[in-house]
Amino acid sequence: MARPRARLKDIAEATGFSANTVSLALRGSPRLPEETRELILEAAARLNYFPNHIARSLVHSVTRTIGLVMTDIMNPTLTLAARTIERQLSLAGYAMMFAASDSSVENEKRAIGLFLSYQVDGMLIYPANHREYDHIKVADEAGTPVLLLVDLPDSGLDTVTIDDRAGAYKAFRYLCRQGHRAIAMLDGGRALGNFDKMHGALQAVREAGLSEEAIMVFEPEGHAPAHGFAAMARIMESAPPPTALFASTDSLAIGALHWCRENGIAVPQDLAVVGYDNTEISQYGALPLTTVNYAADEISRIGVDRILKRIENRGSWKAPDIRLIEPELILRDSA
Amino acid sequence: MARPRARLKDIAEATGFSANTVSLALRGSPRLPEETRELILEAAARLNYFPNHIARSLVHSVTRTIGLVMTDIMNPTLTLAARTIERQLSLAGYAMMFAASDSSVENEKRAIGLFLSYQVDGMLIYPANHREYDHIKVADEAGTPVLLLVDLPDSGLDTVTIDDRAGAYKAFRYLCRQGHRAIAMLDGGRALGNFDKMHGALQAVREAGLSEEAIMVFEPEGHAPAHGFAAMARIMESAPPPTALFASTDSLAIGALHWCRENGIAVPQDLAVVGYDNTEISQYGALPLTTVNYAADEISRIGVDRILKRIENRGSWKAPDIRLIEPELILRDSA
DNA sequence: ATGAAAGCGCTAACAA
DNA sequence: TTGTTAGCGCTTTCAT
Numbered sequence: 281m282a283r284p285r286a287r288l289k290d291i292a293e294a295t296g297f298s299a300n301t302v303s304l305a306l307r308g309s310p311r312l313p314e315e316t317r318e319l320i321l322e323a324a325a326r327l328n329y330f331p332n333h334i335a336r337s338l339v340h341s342v343t344r345t346i347g348l349v350m351t352d353i354m355n356p357t358l359t360l361a362a363r364t365i366e367r368q369l370s371l372a373g374y375a376m377m378f379a380a381s382d383s384s385v386e387n388e389k390r391a392i393g394l395f396l397s398y399q400v401d402g403m404l405i406y407p408a409n410h411r412e413y414d415h416i417k418v419a420d421e422a423g424t425p426v427l428l429l430v431d432l433p434d435s436g437l438d439t440v441t442i443d444d445r446a447g448a449y450k451a452f453r454y455l456c457r458q459g460h461r462a463i464a465m466l467d468g469g470r471a472l473g474n475f476d477k478m479h480g481a482l483q484a485v486r487e488a489g490l491s492e493e494a495i496m497v498f499e500p501e502g503h504a505p506a507h508g509f510a511a512m513a514r515i516m517e518s519a520p521p522p523t524a525l526f527a528s529t530d531s532l533a534i535g536a537l538h539w540c541r542e543n544g545i546a547v548p549q550d551l552a553v554v555g556y557d558n559t560e561i562s563q564y565g566a567l568p569l570t571t572v573n574y575a576a577d578e579i580s581r582i583g584v585d586r587i588l589k590r591i592e593n594r595g596s597w598k599a600p601d602i603r604l605i606e607p608e609l610i611l612r613d614s615a
Numbered sequence: 616m617a618r619p620r621a622r623l624k625d626i627a628e629a630t631g632f633s634a635n636t637v638s639l640a641l642r643g644s645p646r647l648p649e650e651t652r653e654l655i656l657e658a659a660a661r662l663n664y665f666p667n668h669i670a671r672s673l674v675h676s677v678t679r680t681i682g683l684v685m686t687d688i689m690n691p692t693l694t695l696a697a698r699t700i701e702r703q704l705s706l707a708g709y710a711m712m713f714a715a716s717d718s719s720v721e722n723e724k725r726a727i728g729l730f731l732s733y734q735v736d737g738m739l740i741y742p743a744n745h746r747e748y749d750h751i752k753v754a755d756e757a758g759t760p761v762l763l764l765v766d767l768p769d770s771g772l773d774t775v776t777i778d779d780r781a782g783a784y785k786a787f788r789y790l791c792r793q794g795h796r797a798i799a800m801l802d803g804g805r806a807l808g809n810f811d812k813m814h815g816a817l818q819a820v821r822e823a824g825l826s827e828e829a830i831m832v833f834e835p836e837g838h839a840p841a842h843g844f845a846a847m848a849r850i851m852e853s854a855p856p857p858t859a860l861f862a863s864t865d866s867l868a869i870g871a872l873h874w875c876r877e878n879g880i881a882v883p884q885d886l887a888v889v890g891y892d893n894t895e896i897s898q899y900g901a902l903p904l905t906t907v908n909y910a911a912d913e914i915s916r917i918g919v920d921r922i923l924k925r926i927e928n929r930g931s932w933k934a935p936d937i938r939l940i941e942p943e944l945i946l947r948d949s950a
Numbered sequence: 951a952t953g954a955a956a957g958c959g960c961t962a963a964c965a966a
Numbered sequence: 967t968t969g970t971t972a973g974c975g976c977t978t979t980c981a982t
């Protein structure tokens with residue numbers, strides 16, 4: 281029980297061949313006679329052998345592992361992204377290591393350091409902060425390809441992400457066209473230095489011929505539904521109260537809806553609500569919620585493709601590439 | 616740019632010491648003079664050195680990595696579990712590899728094989744099927760500790776999980792006491808060989824002095840909200856229709872609620888709904904949903920603790936331990 | 951057709 | 967206090 285695992289050497293001794301021959305046989309080398317190979321494969325099966333990937337990695341300096349660093353997997357968008365990424369990697373024969381930063385740059389640094397020492401072949405990063413990303417650049421420059429899933433302006437890093445400016449623009453254009461003139465914007469990104477959605481909102485409001493004051497900005501104290509819930513009390517105290525709400529994530533929107541339900545605000549009759557980050561949960565979630573489709577699935581697929589291509593190219597690498605995917609509104613009975 | 620990473624040897628050459636001394640210095644050996652250590656640390660920093668964990672793992676036959684295999688991370692319960700597990704592992708200085716089986720035993724086998732060849736120190740498994748688990752036992756017996764997050768009867772494997780029988784019992788006892796006599800049970804576990812919830816339901820119904828026919832069993836065609844949605848059409852066609860619904864996961868319940876909303880069924884007035892697997896989403900989710908608290912958080916914490924203890928004990932291992940956590944009902948305005 | 955030897959980057963045992 | 971040697975399990979020349 282729990283005897284040491286079989287090694288090449290054990291198979292070698294069991295069959296009378298050398299470790300080298302065993303290695304060749306297991307990898308199906310054509311230059312070995314049928315007979316020899318079968319003998320070895322049989323012994324391997326009998327000894328319950330399976331290869332030690334760690335040793336192989338050490339020889340090749342390639343681990344076929346990639347690291348995924350995310351802020352918080354409880355955010356349904358990121359959950360979906362994580363799932364798709366794992367699937368794609370698995371199909372490509374890569375293993376995935378996972379770490380959560382909880383939006384803390386310190387945690388993110390630690391995770392990246394961990395992954396580097398584990399010699400991952402590349403990393404997909406959903407960064408904690410839009411301003412502090414030197415540690416990410418350093419990793420990339422030291423030779424471990426990094427792909428960002430959020431656009432960090434001027435980072436010079438490879439990126440595949442949603443065009444949040446365009447997404448917020450579409451949401452606000454839609455609300456303006458519905459006649460709303462007082463739109464609350466519950467925006468969790470500002471504190472982390474992300475003003476993309478704000479810029480899109482402003483553009484839409486301006487194009488509609490409205491004053492910028494049509495947008496009432498609020499910052500939640502976190503990203504969970506509870507924070508959306510808490511913020512609503514403040515929001516609805518405004519005079520006059522908004523007739524529409526844009527929430528920068530579905531999680532916040534869900535909390536906001538909960539507050540409305542408890543406080544007798546009918547959605548969408550009394551308050552139109554637009555979320556951001558469409559996921560299965562909200563799609564089938566019995567919530568009167570129009571959302572901007574973050575398309576986490578699509579960026580994940582494209583992102584994995586991209587980084588694997590880069591890893592497999594090794595030396596030859598061109599300019600960093602920033603790919604923005606434009607999201608669409610998913611209309612339901614809201615707004 | 617992308618020059619090969621610095622190794623101990625490089626620092627050795629840069630400082631004039633031997634690789635061994637450098638290794639000692641970097642690990643803070645007390646038997647080195649202050650001066651030497653500083654010299655070496657400085658050079659290491661200058662060369663941007665960080666340790667190659669792969670090489671270290673090869674020497675120690677210990678990777679400080681554990682593998683997590685789950686059916687589907689989109690299930691909010693499992694999302695929460697994954698997060699907690701990652702956190703706990705990270706605190707303990709372990710890295711986590713992740714793989715999803717999508718409830719396919721084939722995928723699960725592949726994932727486990729992958730993890731074994733990556734030499735993980737242990738695995739946490741949320742199994743795909745309640746009957747086929749030989750491949751899991753084999754891994755454990757071959758010396759890689761496995762901890763199950765679902766109880767597989769007679770598996771003889773270490774387990775930390777929710778007592779689903781007790782959970783379903785409480786849910787049905789509650790519904791019976793509210794006067795319900797026709798309770799639909801949307802149960803996604805049966806197809807996979809899990810009858811725990813069914814047993815709990817039967818017990819409650821019997822104790823209430825009702826016939827077993829008070830339970831109307833339905834099997835969804837999958838685990839996503841969409842499957843709960845689809846099943847509802849069949850469920851509400853029954854004559855007479857049920858006055859209460861028990862859904863074996865919150866995802867199914869969410870889909871069911873969506874169907875109710877689209878079909879003018881008021882919850883909980885027309886139909887009481889009890890879900891299973893309480894998560895943040897449903898807690899703040901603006902849904903009139905009573906749920907059984909799966910306590911994914913708690914089992915994850917206990918589970919990680921357990922497996923790390925076992926790993927660190929190495930040789931000495933006693934009888935397998937099955938720990939059942941009893942869930943509670945989270946009442947809201949439903950039922 | 952098969953084997954011997956060297957080496958991936960690191961650590962541990964033993965010398966000096 | 968520091969260096970030398972051997973070896974973790976595997977792959978890769980290069981011999982035979």
